[in-house]
Amino acid sequence: MSMAMDGRHALVTGGGRGIGAAIALRLVAEGWRVTVLGRSLESVRAMAARHPERLHAVTADVADAVQVGYALTDAQARFGPVQALINNAGQAESAPFLKTDADLWQRMLAVNLTGVMVCTQAVLPGMLDGGWGRIVNVASTAGLAGYAYVTAYCAAKHGVIGLTRALALELATKGVTVNAVCPGYTDTDIVRTGVARVVAKTGRDPQDVRAEFMKTNPQGRLVTPEEVADAAAWLCGEGAGALTGLSLPICGGEVM
Template sequence: MTLNGKHALVTGGGTGIGLAIARALAAGGAQVTITGRRQEVLDEVAGPGLTGLAMDVRDEGDVVAKIEAAVAARGPVQICVANAGIAEGRALHKTSLEMWRNIMATNLDGAFLTIRESLASMRQTDWGRVLTISSIAGLRGLKGAAGYTASKHGVIGLTRALSEDYIGTPFTFNAICPGYVDTPIVSRNVDSIAQRAGVSEEKARDMMVSANRHNRLIAPEEVAAAAMWLVGPGSESVNGQCIEIAGGQS
């Protein structure tokens, strides 16, 4: 099986994990639509096999219109990577409803809308792969981040339910659950953790590194390699699974 001629959609594809996956898919022959809220960020990384399309996963109308446009331009979505997300941590008693809803709208509603609209065209084909990017926080509680943890647990629940809905069909649904990955999100969280914990930025970074069992940050390309396996030959029976990439058992 080759990815030549396959249309892949990667949300949050302008940076970090999403960009690494998008580049790997394009290198494998796919035509990849990368989305994000800022067109200028997407334009900076667009190139052969990569087309940027500004889209806000929180906005149902925008998701419907933009995925419809992507399908019209590059054919049915046969690889859907619901990656767009935000990582914000705050004690529950300090979490406003506005913050909670923004996390859910981005991480969970965004995955739901992206997958729903991608399936509209995928279901008309004879092969498809849906990958959600959850987190180790989707498998266990993450201290000081109840909203983020709940959203990522929800992403896994959505993925597992869809795998049951489509079991026996040529479509599979799997979640990738990374630990701390060396991305701009981690860099931004260094400041946040340092302020909340009253520690230096170096100490804050060490706290994230030590949360990975092998005591190093994970490269985005490691997550992309797992994604490529899940869309590649021999993965047909991997369905409804949570693939941990965290340097060891959680």
């Protein structure tokens, strides 16, 4: 356990499973107390039960400022001010651009981009009052490059990168850093759902479809949630204080 981080409070959105759960567990191992936020209270409660003294569960739609405010009040009543925010909540849907209707577009912007803004605005005043903070946005290689058939998702994730860079400059002298991690295809429910959708539409063998996802990574594999968690935890640490505005690809060399 890192004594420097012992007792500090991190909030991880989308913390009930996948990358968010891996980040929460890694931060607990580093000494943090962690609030996991998700839309499914059952999911985050199950997660929090793994380390009841160090993990706390709250629920909210990250794009709803009122819900996030209530969740933050709950979190701070348990563990005190939030010193680190990991904006991990996200969702991916695919469609050809001409079949991307306004509802799909808004869903992608709401959870992937607006949620980052809402949660950051909620915790930032406390970080500024304390003179120290870490904001880590879980973006995607889709925030650094284009991918066909996911225009809305790419637009949202590019927006996250822009927000990260602009806010990093705004807060550069305030003791608060703002960075992004950009995973490639990662072994999570999002990829498994993507594989299932391709199989349903094409009738192809699931292993062949999974192999196509893996081919985008020069290492020929999927990224693990734990690899993303390692990077996020590092950016939350004292030693990363000179890093801000960074967009770190975690993708085996797919994007450089």
